Amino acid sequence: MAAPVRARFVVVGGGISGVTCAEQLAAQFPSDDIYLITASPLIKAVTGLKQVSRILEEFEVKEQKSTELEKLYPNIKVVQAAARELRSAERKIITEDGAQFIYEKLCVCAGAKPKLIVEGNPYMLGIRDTDSAQEFQKHLSKAKRVVVVGNGGIALELVYEVEGCEVVWAIKDKAIGNTFFDAGAAEFLITQLKSEKPKSPLTCKRTRYSTDKAAGREDTQVGSALGPDWHEGLNLKAGGEFSHRVHIEPQCGVQRILLQEEFERLNITASCPPSQGHGPSPEAATWPVYVQLNNGKTYGCDFVVSATGVVPNVEPFICGNNFDLGDDGGLKIDEHMRTSLPDVYAAGDVCTASWKPSPLWQQMRLWTQARQMGCYAAKCMAAELQQETIDMDFCFELFAHVTRFFNYKVILLGKYNAQGLGTDHELMVRCTKGLEYVKVVMQNGRMMGAVLIGETDLEETFENLILNQMDLSIYGKDLLDPNIDIEDYFD
Template sequence: MAKCVSVCRKWQQCTFELKRIKGDICSKAHHCHLLCADTHFTIYTVACGTALGTSAHVLCRLGLIESAPTHWISGTSEQTKLSVEFPLEDILLITASPVIKAVTNFKQVSKRLEEFDVEEQPSSVLEKRYPNIKVIQSGITQLKSKEHKMFTEDGKEYGYEKLCLCAGAKSKLIFEGNPYILGIRDTDSAQEFQKHLAKAKRIVVVGNGGIALELVYEIEGCEVIWAIKDKAIGNTFFDAGAAEFLIPKLSAEKPETATACKRTKYTTGGSEKEGRSDTAADRLGSALGPDWHEGLHLKGTKEFSHKVHIETLCEVKRIYLQQEFIPLKQASLSFPKGKQNAEPDRGQNFPFFSALWPVYVELTNGKIYGCDFIVSATGVVPNVKPFLDGNDFALGEDGGLKVDEHMHTSLPDIYAAGDICTASWEPSRVWQQMRLWTQARQMGWYAARCMAADSCGESIDMDFSFELFAHVTRFFNYKVVLLGKYNAQGLGSDHELMLRCTKGQEYVKVVMQTGRMMGAVLIGETDLEETFENLILNQMDLSAYGEDLLNPNVDIEDYFD
């Protein structure tokens, strides 16, 4: 029988060690740990996301396959040496994509904040690095959880002892089956968008999340009508004040030299061929990483920089194809000039009908705009459909697979991580789940540890990354840091906000409740993230400091050395 490595919690500078428990014998002589990526059942798929790649990587590190001593993927500088030989443990990764996601250039910004790049790499890279990993490129046709079996498109059957579902999420399209509606969720759809944009004079972007925010800023040489259901842009990430701080960037010229992209780009074989079927496109998707637009030429047919008009508090009511709109003899609107009301889009035969566009969008505020195509960026839904038939998974309100504090689903020996799952444990007061790359990496890393511990009959504590919500990204070329209950989520009415804003440079907002900091939004180079992170975690009573917390003439770090 194979000796088993027990997973022990020993905190040393935000990492832990694996220690051999002498005489501890694992009852299983041979394990097959199966991690499953997305299948072709979805419209826009995440072929092999961060959660999946991270889970496989950490399983290797935990001794579930043989591995030389090396750095942890957590990015800490210490090495964890594995001083014993581990049993041969087979890990199968089933993915519909020929590429995998790898976390690279990891940087620990603070104790909880982390930055990293996401690179696409051929699956062969993972197999060469870890000989006990086998990558199966195929879609999933069925999961039989009671029999512990998975069935793939190529007619093969795989048994598993433990299964981790890291199948990500799929785009929510405003209308299905319309050729003029594009969803941007994966690398293939991003390239398809670039191809359409090169011929476009005007597009309509629907949605107010991260993809939409990045998109409207990056597009040049094309009119953009941005339709959002909220009062202000970026409602998912910040309040109306922060939105007002960012909006001037949409009318300013973009910097001529962009930051060089460090991510290696791969294209899936044959995916760019004209006329490829929808089925093939669905099968090959690989999730977008941070700064997904880097390396893409997002420019329309015109010679201007930004030209964005925002329609707030509205949604899409109806979409007309050109042949459907012409008989109506209605006038669509031209691109608004400044704060003036939009005028009819004058076509060659106006007023009988407007300028001809391939597709028209009618909004719930009564306005109609013609455009070359529509981008649906209205969010994602967990990609659970391929796994539900015949399996009694407990689902969260958002449709994700419910997982407990050790990433178990409701079915035996099945775990889930990343966008596909819904955290159903009692969360920390200053943490919430959001379907972001940061949390996908953290969940995949933690799920692998949980699988390793369960294999040996051991238990581990909840990972510290779930103590505080912490996310760093970039919007409109600003560094954006989100901490804790940054939008006062769930705090009720007894909270207060403190603000500091320097136009064009920085925007700082902290959320206070009973004298304690509960969250913060930091836009720009504020250098406050580590201090505020500690204050939120410590829950220190800050009432005595008052407005000095945000006084730019006071070095706040001096208070808390």
């Protein structure tokens, strides 16, 4: 066995948080080797970073070979192997191929893994990384009906992007997109599901994938999150001669998944979604798999997409180590991104923020926070090594996220869904069908959050109003009057 490699810094994970952390460390410590351990030859790199406002950022994510990162940062050494074991008492990380790395500082950025409804079912797909998205595309090409379970970002985009195939969408909430917006915003967006998509889709400016089959990527249970625009470059069209045919089953969950033989043995009557004006629903004597919902309905389909969220990928690290874990299973971190173990930090989806947060911030497992956490973790590691004090990054003062759903720009700020505000708040809404949806959350005359859908150009003004906590009571409904340029008030 080869001798252990001794390194000042080891980062585990080739997603946004891990790569950002390694890049920041490489820039701060150009004479030190930074070891980045990742299970895949493809890593996620942030490019085209654009500062929209003080906190709000837009950026492209390019999936590329690890050699590109090494060219850009010669002191980053990418190790293509899955992490198998952490021996924190020995400050040692061991990979699947037996290689050992003794670290001075370790940052765990191992991401999360899909939370599948059932494991081992050949007709169940979980979409998490580029490989699983391409597997979905392959199955879709011959499908007549799919059942999508889940109400998060990937489910939202999937049901909109799929064409020529009937979609039954099972959600646990009353309205779509409950994680991101309220019923009013959901109603604004849902009209897009009932209309034909534009023939020339809007240009997508954030995510680009360049996969190389020759890279020999192995199948792995865990991959870097796809994030927004995961469908870019994929042909998500089945054989049907229609665009959208989506039937939503609200406020329900999956009771069980039945293969064809079991379904026939139990003599259950299958449900059929309405045609929604696009012609008859595809009929079949049998389907390979059936989804029995707890609302009494059972739908047959060609395959099931489990888009029911993720769980932190902590398994390779917790065995034999006394980590404090959050309620969601993530590695607990303090305000300096430190876990409960000495010299072990964590960032991104694998961790749970356990400091007392700003009244305007909450953790969500999104790409924007993965980048912010990875960068800040590197700065905290550096500060501790150099025995310097460091203030918490300003990005943790206000939750801010930009994405795109149903071809609309979507911006979320602060307590955009009145998270944690109880009943002591009021909502103000402005909506122009097909154009924009603006909602602000007010408490005691102060703006606490906002949802902006469409090209509103209000993000910078509203971000400042939320951060400044100015008393806006005197403006009343004029705050959202479309005939008043609100920016003029607060220049």
